[in-house]
Amino acid sequence: MRDFDINQTPKTEEDREWMIGATPHVNEDDSNSGGRRRKKLRLTKEQSHLLEESFIQNHTLTPKQKKDLATFLKLSQRQVEVWFQNRRARSKLKHTEMECEYLKRWFGSLKEQNRRLQIEVEELRALKPSSTSALTMCPRCERVTDAVDNDSNAVQEGAVLSSRSRMTISSSSSLC
């Protein structure tokens, strides 16, 4: 997917400490075929579960909580810390994605509503011909007939919309 790699990992890798702290049982592999390969730890169900529980209570840990949790789970503090960092990051990502979906739906319904209103306007126009030369479709605009006053309201609403939804809105709707 993402192939553009700025900043390829500088291979000046010192002796990394792969397995800090006591890793949970059954992790003594030796398939270390020569190279500098990152050991992949898998947390046990219990560890994940407990981490998850404490994350629900608190998305960040005090140093003491971190220490206690690490001790209890037989993980290093660093691992607990990293777990929480990743958890926060991915939680935020998920939230953003959901918000994006919501915004898309909202935009869709707004477009649909707009479409219906346009049709309604057309119908009303057809019903009541002439004598309405100066009639515009928007009541708000209708209110200010004399001055070229502000559509500040409309501008603001537009601003709100565009700032909140940063997705590709191709057809910026023709409101008023």
Add this chain to the structure above:
DNA sequence: CTGCTAATCCCAA
């Protein structure tokens, strides 16, 4: 310095 986020790496399933 410490702790966090964002970006990315990269292994195991």
Add this chain to the structure above:
DNA sequence: TTGGGATTAGCAG
């Protein structure tokens, strides 16, 4: 391919 543990850079306090 994906999920998720780990690393790195850079910023804030």
